[in-house]
Amino acid sequence: MPLYAGFDLGGTQLKYGLLDERLDVVFKSKAPTPPTMTGLLELFSKLWEELKKKERRTVKALGFGIPGIFSLKEQKIYQSPNYSDLDGFDLRPAIARFIKVPFWIDNDANIAAYGEYRCGAGKGVRHLLLLTLGTGVGSGIIIDGELLHGSCGFAAEMGHIVVNPDGERCNCGSHGCLETEAAAGPIVRNYRGLTRSEESLTAEEVAKRAKKGDTAAQKSFERAGYYLGIGLGIAINLLNPEMILIGGGVMDSGDLILPHALAEAGRRSYKASFSCCSIERASLGNDAGLMGAAALARDQLARKRG
Numbered sequence: 001m002p003l004y005a006g007f008d009l010g011g012t013q014l015k016y017g018l019l020d021e022r023l024d025v026v027f028k029s030k031a032p033t034p035p036t037m038t039g040l041l042e043l044f045s046k047l048w049e050e051l052k053k054k055e056r057r058t059v060k061a062l063g064f065g066i067p068g069i070f071s072l073k074e075q076k077i078y079q080s081p082n083y084s085d086l087d088g089f090d091l092r093p094a095i096a097r098f099i100k101v102p103f104w105i106d107n108d109a110n111i112a113a114y115g116e117y118r119c120g121a122g123k124g125v126r127h128l129l130l131l132t133l134g135t136g137v138g139s140g141i142i143i144d145g146e147l148l149h150g151s152c153g154f155a156a157e158m159g160h161i162v163v164n165p166d167g168e169r170c171n172c173g174s175h176g177c178l179e180t181e182a183a184a185g186p187i188v189r190n191y192r193g194l195t196r197s198e199e200s201l202t203a204e205e206v207a208k209r210a211k212k213g214d215t216a217a218q219k220s221f222e223r224a225g226y227y228l229g230i231g232l233g234i235a236i237n238l239l240n241p242e243m244i245l246i247g248g249g250v251m252d253s254g255d256l257i258l259p260h261a262l263a264e265a266g267r268r269s270y271k272a273s274f275s276c277c278s279i280e281r282a283s284l285g286n287d288a289g290l291m292g293a294a295a296l297a298r299d300q301l302a303r304k305r306g
């Protein structure tokens, strides 16, 4: 049975692995993300040589999940918020120099959504949205069993839909995006605002306090949940998804945020559409990317061969 390799590049770690034809994980590992493009290409090359020798079976194709705005037409990263060396870099030819089997590159959040669709909580769900709430808000959309790319590859940026027109300025240039209202940072910001303190703490710490009964901490999550719900309502009205999966570090405290988000989403979307959408937790955690990358490679290769 042939194998498929998946790579998932993050700001601090590169996760990678091998999956078989049934998409069971045969091997997985991770390495620190090199700070430069040269270092990254060297690492890809070295890991690829290792992966090829790992099993007696042939690795037929690869998938890469890369953070940033990836142009499908030009096969280039236009802008990578946490990895500026990738900006404008011509990734495909650079990788093709040492990888001689077919490979596919896509945005990391799209790839993670594909992983949940093929291997995780969204297995077989043909209209699916994945949202990851962490330092930022990532998203990928599956429509009728296919990743939604839009005309140039930039679709599914749910993190940058505006849920609060008067909200804080976002890295994307807009204001009050889902990312500036419902990620880990905003939860901390809400807490500081409510307690009028400049205390340095993390969203996990705010969650701990909320669970102990700290009302300001609970309200910080409630506020983030309110904006998350507005975002979910927009997605439901726009896409009529069968399922929305929510993952990422903030979901470790899902009980603090989800009930508020669900209530708000219910108020802001068509009842018919809301009631046929189940909103659940993503199941693959940090493996969604590498699994999705390998799954995409398997499916694209099958399609290519007709």
Ligand SMILES: [Zn+2]
Pocket: 159, 160, 161, 170, 171, 172, 173, 174, 175, 177, 179
């Ligand atoms: Zn934004």
